[in-house]
Amino acid sequence: MxxxxxxxxxxxxxxxxxxxxxxxxxxxxxxxxxxxxxxxxxxxxxxxxxxxxxxxxxxxxxxxxxxxxxxxxxxxxxxxxxxxxxxxxxxxxxxLMMASFKGYLELAQRLIQKGADVNKPGWTPLHYAATNGQLKLMELLLEEHAFIDAESPNGTTPLMMAASYGAPEAVKLLIQAGADLRMRNQQGLTALDFAQKAERPDAVELLTAALRASPSSSKGKW
Missing domain, CATH: 1.25.40.20 (Ankyrin repeat-containing domain)
Incomplete structure (x- = not known):
């Protein structure tokens, strides 16, 4: 007992x-x-x-x-x-969004292999990679079928984020990958508007040239 x-x-x-x-x-x-x-x-x-x-x-x-x-x-x-x-x-x-923003390519690859969502609703890893100009991460995400024109809760796309905050190379990469140049967010702004408001002349030049080269390829929102 x-x-x-x-x-x-x-x-x-x-x-x-x-x-x-x-x-x-x-x-x-x-x-x-x-x-x-x-x-x-x-x-x-x-x-x-x-x-x-x-x-x-x-x-x-x-x-x-x-x-x-x-x-x-x-x-x-x-x-x-x-x-x-x-x-x-x-x-x-x-x-995966933070790994994409920071540019941790190897860790992002391993997260994707473990089932991390490349295309989560709302803000996506591609938005974050584009914002910080992480080209290798952007390429990885696009290879993993990231939706290039993914819309944030207010309709902002990765191209808009790249145009406002990212490197010109990020803008160029998205343009060449087929991003919609004419999409507008809920405020009615296009990627070119973002670049102009942020005073990013390199991005403005790239977007203006791309728009001139494809005057009739409008898929976006007006």
């Missing part, structure tokens, strides 16, 4: 300690990401810690690792068999 009572007491103590242990592991998880400590992360994952854990703001660990440039930890998380690659932050951004 005495031994049974002791076992019950120990089990009860373990139940009480479980939330504290998880909290400590969660803190260690976030710390390992910020420090790019792959050894600590490997130990956590080996103990069964969930690689999809989010911080107090709702940001998934992998998204945070990519944002922080903690690439050793990011690789470990991507390699985890329990990773859910489409775990998103509160603003619906996915790890």
């Amino acid at each position: 005495k031994s049974t009572a002791i076992r019950c007491l120990l089990a009860f103590c373990m139940i009480l300690m479980a939330p504290m242990t998880w909290a400590n592991d969660a803190d260690s998880f976030i710390r390992a990401i910020k420090q790019d400590n792959d050894i600590a992360m490997r130990n956590l994952l080996a103990r069964g810690f969930d690689p999809n854990t989010k911080d107090e703001r709702g940001v998934p660990g992998l998204y945070m690792a990519l944002q922080e440039g903690s690439l050793k930890v990011a690789r470990l998380l991507i390699d985890s068999s329990r990773l859910k690659p489409e775990t998103r932050n509160p603003t619906d951004e996915s790890p």
Whole structure:
């Protein structure tokens, strides 16, 4: 009877300690990401810690690792068999979107292989790659059948983002890949309007020349 009572007491103590242990592991998880400590992360994952854990703001660990440039930890998380690659932050951004924005080609490839959504609704990885002029990522996404004229919630396309923020080479790549030059967002703006408003003369020149070369190829919104 005495031994049974002791076992019950120990089990009860373990139940009480479980939330504290998880909290400590969660803190260690976030710390390992910020420090790019792959050894600590490997130990956590080996103990069964969930690689999809989010911080107090709702940001998934992998998204945070990519944002922080903690690439050793990011690789470990991507390699985890329990990773859910489409775990998103509160603003619906996915790890593939951050990898595309940062230009992490290898990691983006591995995420796609694990089932990351190239064509998620709303803002897409191609929008993010185009915004930051990540040409290799743009080529990868297009090879993986990313919709070149994907529309954000306000109707903005990757070409519009490239025209406003990206490198001229990103604009050229999208034009050559067949992006619709005449599409308009919900404010009625085309990619050329974006380039003009952002005072991007290189993008203005590229778009103007492309429009002149295809005066009747209108598929977009008027």
